[in-house]
Amino acid sequence: MGEGKSEVLQGTLDLMVLKTLYAMGPQHGFGIARRIEQVSDGVLDLNEGTVYTALLRLQQQGWIASKWGTSENNRRARFYSITKQGMKQLNREAENWQRVAGVMERMLKLERQG
Amino acid sequence: MGRLRTIWAKLKGQAVQSREDDAFTDEIREHITLLTQHYRAQGMSAEDATRAAHRQFGNVTQLKERQRWQRGMLSPVEWGRDVRFGMRMLAKKPGLYAAMVIALALGIGANTIVFSIVDAVLLRPLPYAHPERLMEVRSQHLLQDGAVSYPDFFDWRAQNHSFTELVSYHGESLTLTGVERPAHLDGEVVSWNLLPLLGVNPELGLGFRPEDEKLGARVVLISHALWVSQFGSDPRIVGRTMQLSGEVYTIEGVMQASFRFPADAPQNTFWTTLAVDNDGTPGATTANRGDHELAAMGGLKPGISEAQANAEMKAIAAGLSRKFPASNTQNNSAHVQSELKAMLGDTRTLLLVILGAVGLVLLIACGNVGNLLLVRARERAREMAMRTALGANRARLVRQLLVESLIVSVLGGLAGCTLAFVSTPAVLRLINDSVPRAADAGVNLPVLGFALVVSLASGLIFGLVPAITSARGDLLSPLKEGGRSETDVRNRLGSLVIVGQVALGIVLTAGAGLLVTSYAHLARSDEGFKPDHLLTFMFEIPDSRYMNNRSDFYRQYFEKLRALPGVEAAGGSLILPMTDNSMHISFENPEHPLPPGQLEDARFDLVSTNYFRTMNIPLLSGRDFSDADTVKAPPVMIVSRGFAKKFLHTENVIGKRLKPEAGNDGPVMREIVGVVGDVRHGATSLDLDPGYYLPATQFPKACCMYSVVRTQVEPLSLEPAAKNLVASMDRNIPVTDVRTMQDRIGLELAQPRFAMVLLSAFSGLALVLTLVGLYGVMAYSVARRRREIGVRLALGAPRAMVFRMVLHQAAVLVIIGIGFGITATLASGSILQSYLYGTSPRNPLVLAGVCVLVATTGLLAAYLPARRAMHVDPAVALRYE
Numbered sequence: 001m002g003e004g005k006s007e008v009l010q011g012t013l014d015l016m017v018l019k020t021l022y023a024m025g026p027q028h029g030f031g032i033a034r035r036i037e038q039v040s041d042g043v044l045d046l047n048e049g050t051v052y053t054a055l056l057r058l059q060q061q062g063w064i065a066s067k068w069g070t071s072e073n074n075r076r077a078r079f080y081s082i083t084k085q086g087m088k089q090l091n092r093e094a095e096n097w098q099r100v101a102g103v104m105e106r107m108l109k110l111e112r113q114g
Numbered sequence: 115m116g117r118l119r120t121i122w123a124k125l126k127g128q129a130v131q132s133r134e135d136d137a138f139t140d141e142i143r144e145h146i147t148l149l150t151q152h153y154r155a156q157g158m159s160a161e162d163a164t165r166a167a168h169r170q171f172g173n174v175t176q177l178k179e180r181q182r183w184q185r186g187m188l189s190p191v192e193w194g195r196d197v198r199f200g201m202r203m204l205a206k207k208p209g210l211y212a213a214m215v216i217a218l219a220l221g222i223g224a225n226t227i228v229f230s231i232v233d234a235v236l237l238r239p240l241p242y243a244h245p246e247r248l249m250e251v252r253s254q255h256l257l258q259d260g261a262v263s264y265p266d267f268f269d270w271r272a273q274n275h276s277f278t279e280l281v282s283y284h285g286e287s288l289t290l291t292g293v294e295r296p297a298h299l300d301g302e303v304v305s306w307n308l309l310p311l312l313g314v315n316p317e318l319g320l321g322f323r324p325e326d327e328k329l330g331a332r333v334v335l336i337s338h339a340l341w342v343s344q345f346g347s348d349p350r351i352v353g354r355t356m357q358l359s360g361e362v363y364t365i366e367g368v369m370q371a372s373f374r375f376p377a378d379a380p381q382n383t384f385w386t387t388l389a390v391d392n393d394g395t396p397g398a399t400t401a402n403r404g405d406h407e408l409a410a411m412g413g414l415k416p417g418i419s420e421a422q423a424n425a426e427m428k429a430i431a432a433g434l435s436r437k438f439p440a441s442n443t444q445n446n447s448a449h450v451q452s453e454l455k456a457m458l459g460d461t462r463t464l465l466l467v468i469l470g471a472v473g474l475v476l477l478i479a480c481g482n483v484g485n486l487l488l489v490r491a492r493e494r495a496r497e498m499a500m501r502t503a504l505g506a507n508r509a510r511l512v513r514q515l516l517v518e519s520l521i522v523s524v525l526g527g528l529a530g531c532t533l534a535f536v537s538t539p540a541v542l543r544l545i546n547d548s549v550p551r552a553a554d555a556g557v558n559l560p561v562l563g564f565a566l567v568v569s570l571a572s573g574l575i576f577g578l579v580p581a582i583t584s585a586r587g588d589l590l591s592p593l594k595e596g597g598r599s600e601t602d603v604r605n606r607l608g609s610l611v612i613v614g615q616v617a618l619g620i621v622l623t624a625g626a627g628l629l630v631t632s633y634a635h636l637a638r639s640d641e642g643f644k645p646d647h648l649l650t651f652m653f654e655i656p657d658s659r660y661m662n663n664r665s666d667f668y669r670q671y672f673e674k675l676r677a678l679p680g681v682e683a684a685g686g687s688l689i690l691p692m693t694d695n696s697m698h699i700s701f702e703n704p705e706h707p708l709p710p711g712q713l714e715d716a717r718f719d720l721v722s723t724n725y726f727r728t729m730n731i732p733l734l735s736g737r738d739f740s741d742a743d744t745v746k747a748p749p750v751m752i753v754s755r756g757f758a759k760k761f762l763h764t765e766n767v768i769g770k771r772l773k774p775e776a777g778n779d780g781p782v783m784r785e786i787v788g789v790v791g792d793v794r795h796g797a798t799s800l801d802l803d804p805g806y807y808l809p810a811t812q813f814p815k816a817c818c819m820y821s822v823v824r825t826q827v828e829p830l831s832l833e834p835a836a837k838n839l840v841a842s843m844d845r846n847i848p849v850t851d852v853r854t855m856q857d858r859i860g861l862e863l864a865q866p867r868f869a870m871v872l873l874s875a876f877s878g879l880a881l882v883l884t885l886v887g888l889y890g891v892m893a894y895s896v897a898r899r900r901r902e903i904g905v906r907l908a909l910g911a912p913r914a915m916v917f918r919m920v921l922h923q924a925a926v927l928v929i930i931g932i933g934f935g936i937t938a939t940l941a942s943g944s945i946l947q948s949y950l951y952g953t954s955p956r957n958p959l960v961l962a963g964v965c966v967l968v969a970t971t972g973l974l975a976a977y978l979p980a981r982r983a984m985h986v987d988p989a990v991a992l993r994y995e
Contacts, residue, residue, distance in 0.1 A: 029145050030145045030149065047170075047172035048171045048172065049177040050172065052138070052142070052177065056181055072148065073148065073151075077144050078137070078141050
């Protein structure tokens with residue numbers, strides 16, 4: 001992959017998927033991958049397969065639910081949606097992330113002293 | 115919570131594994147199709163778009179693997195495969211794995227048996243409503259627990275604030291008469307509020323009322339069994355009467371079939387109130403503060419702790435001691451402890467010791483299996499390296515090996531349970547009734563659960579280490595060197611296991627050796643009389659009809675008894691020696707007067723004429739009692755030699771006078787007319803107890819003596835003749851408790867005997883397992899060093915040196931093990947202390963014997979491999995690949 005791309009940080013993919021489902025309603029894996037690609041503006045180096053690992057993990061935690069529907073091609077596809085618990089988790093994680101991001105930002109802004 | 119849910123999802127995932135696989139394949143395919151279309155729409159060629167889509171998606175196979183792992187790492191399909199593969203591995207080496215299964219079966223079987231007993235005796239709560247609140251209250255002096263007297267009990271009951279109910283109880287035997295076949299019944303004399311305390315209701319009737327304790331009340335609750343056998347399950351039994359020892363009792367209820375009180379007295383068939391101990395005279399048992407024969411039990415009030423109750427009862431007892439110094443100086447305290455604990459006493463520790471011992475046996479067995487698995491793992495090092503090289507994941511290999519050891523442990527567990535099931539009855543026979551409630555033991559669900567847990571746990575213990583070490587292995591050396599590389603770690607591990615086994619073996623064998631020594635002391639030491647060819651039995655001569663002519667009855671009876679063919683001598687005694695029963699009664703010595711309450715006391719017995727001759731207790735000086743010693747004759751007594759020495763400080767005591775605190779009409783001064791040898795009162799004590807004897811002929815109100823018959827023939831062959839004789843004199847007097855003296859001693863020795871047999875069996879098992887384990891390790895070590903030995907021999911090493919080399923290797927392990935074992939034994943010796951008679955827990959002879967035994971066993975195990983090493987043919991060994 002070219003320069004200017006970043007690895008997806010451990011744990012952040014789950015948050016991205018949750019947020020996507022929260023913002024866009026039920027989506028299939030492809031839709032989610034597209035949305036992340038779109039929002040990241042090509043900055044993230046995402047193996048789209050890993051989205052499915054995240055989806056399974058989230059599902060096992062009960063934060064998202066899935067049901068079968070039809071894709072744009074009129075073929076069978078699984079659609080994922082966020083659950084109530086998932087929303088709570090999203091709030092928690094988002095807050096947490098913002099706190100960490102805030103700290104990182106302040107850290108990086110520190111001028112050299114002395 | 116989240117973790118749990120993940121695990122649940124994984125487990126659930128197994129069930130739908132393959133369906134999920136297919137669905138996921140579809141899902142991925144659709145994603146890639148859509149992605150391809152997406153790139154096509156951006157203007158890529160069909161070929162480029164497909165390639166880009168695949169690249170963007172990532173490794174599909176890897177993803178599927180990961181999804182599968184995440185969904186259910188315990189997929190039943192794969193486990194099934196592991197189990198099948200494991201079975202194939204077992205079948206390949208049937209001898210090796212059979213050795214493991216047998217070792218485990220013995221270990222688990224022994225543990226299951228012991229646990230079934232521990233479960234029945236220690237773990238099951240008492241069969242009453244609030245067993246955890248039931249407390250036994252005993253009188254105490256200088257930390258020695260003792261029985262309570264009625265007046266003390268009444269004061270306890272009135273003054274305490276700790277218990278909802280406080281009841282007294284003591285055993286009683288009465289004769290059921292007025293029925294077709296008179297029978298001797300065991301029962302209990304209790305306070306009226308026993309059933310409210312236990313939270314139990316009768317099957318029929320209502321139970322006792324407070325007025326049932328009043329003077330003259332004769333009421334009884336009967337057991338379900340007695341109701342069925344004697345009263346034909348009559349539903350209208352309540353309110354009817356029955357005759358017990360000639361008195362009329364009103365039946366107030368029938369207890370449930372499962373009811374037992376006390377919990378360790380399943381033979382009890384009736385319960386009556388303490389009114390029967392009150393004859394209305396000032397000397398009645400219920401009025402005598404010095405007559406200690408009661409047990410007391412209470413139910414803690416809610417919010418009161420055992421410690422609080424204990425403190426309160428101690429204070430009450432101390433108060434009574436100050437108020438009644440004459441009778442209570444020796445009972446100035448009290449002791450409250452949980453009922454179950456009080457009932458079990460020392461037996462509890464004994465069972466825990468045995469449980470510990472059998473746990474060690476299992477540990478040794480696990481060590482064996484672990485060692486054999488290590489050997490096996492070394493053999494399979496190549497296979498493992500090959501499989502790792504071919505891409506098997508390490509977790510998979512560990513799992514595979516664990517499955518194998520779990521198969522072994524489950525097979526061992528099954529065989530062990532079968533073993534336990536088959537042999538529990540034999541062990542219970544051995545225990546007899548020496549352990550309360552043990553008769554209820556059986557292989558039931560909790561016990562099977564225990565066996566399952568133990569099997570699986572041992573499978574994990576002995577399986578995990580070999581599995582991890584062999585799956586860790588480096589890839590190259592096993593492949594490179596043709597499978598003969600040696601991993602130091604495993605070797606050291608194997609040696610460590612052997613050292614541990616030897617050490618545990620020493621601990622067990624030393625324990626067994628000490629118990630055997632102690633038992634031999636008990637069984638062989640002098641009883642003070644000749645216990646063989648003695649028949650003993652007893653019958654009750656009821657007060658109601660014989661109050662005034664009991665002596666005549668006994669005189670006629672003994673005359674007829676002595677006349678029976680096969681009878682050499684016959685006599686009677688209130689308390690038989692060697693049965694652990696004894697009664698201590700204090701006495702005044704006019705030469706050394708002491709204040710009341712501080713009188714000395716000694717073991718006491720009431721005997722007939724000819725008793726000493728019958729028992730072969732030597733008459734050392736003076737004379738025996740005779741029929742002339744009647745109530746009207748001068749009061750006399752006989753003392754034992756020990757008594758004379760201890761209390762009168764001389765053996766020359768004929769003609770001296772003492773005043774024992776016993777008598778029909780109060781204590782009287784008695785003249786010593788004879789001195790006899792000392793006897794042991796308990797089979798589990800080695801001391802010859804000083805004691806004194808009074809003539810039954812001067813106590814016509816006392817009931818009832820055991821008959822003792824010295825026979826020329828097999829003692830039990832006289833049972834029918836003796837029974838007929840008694841029936842011919844009074845057909846309403848049934849003879850009961852017929853046993854030979856040796857039988858009685860055997861029963862008394864049941865507990866030390868069963869502890870000894872069990873511990874010996876376990877240590878034997880431990881030695882055999884250690885022997886097999888050491889043999890296995892040595893044999894393997896020799897096989898592995900064949901080439902090295904071949905080289906040594908080829909270079910001119912004498913064969914004897916090779917032999918010594920192998921023995922030396924084994925000896926080092928054994929000696930280190932013995933060192934640890936002896937240290938552990940010396941450190942833990944005090945545990946057995948209270949079960950040892952005539953030997954210290956650190957008896958050097960026993961310990962030395964045990965060391966020799968274990969060392970010999972060890973050398974025996976090393977002998978064969980050492981011989982094999984000596985006979986290695988260098989030519990063959992060097993060519994051997």
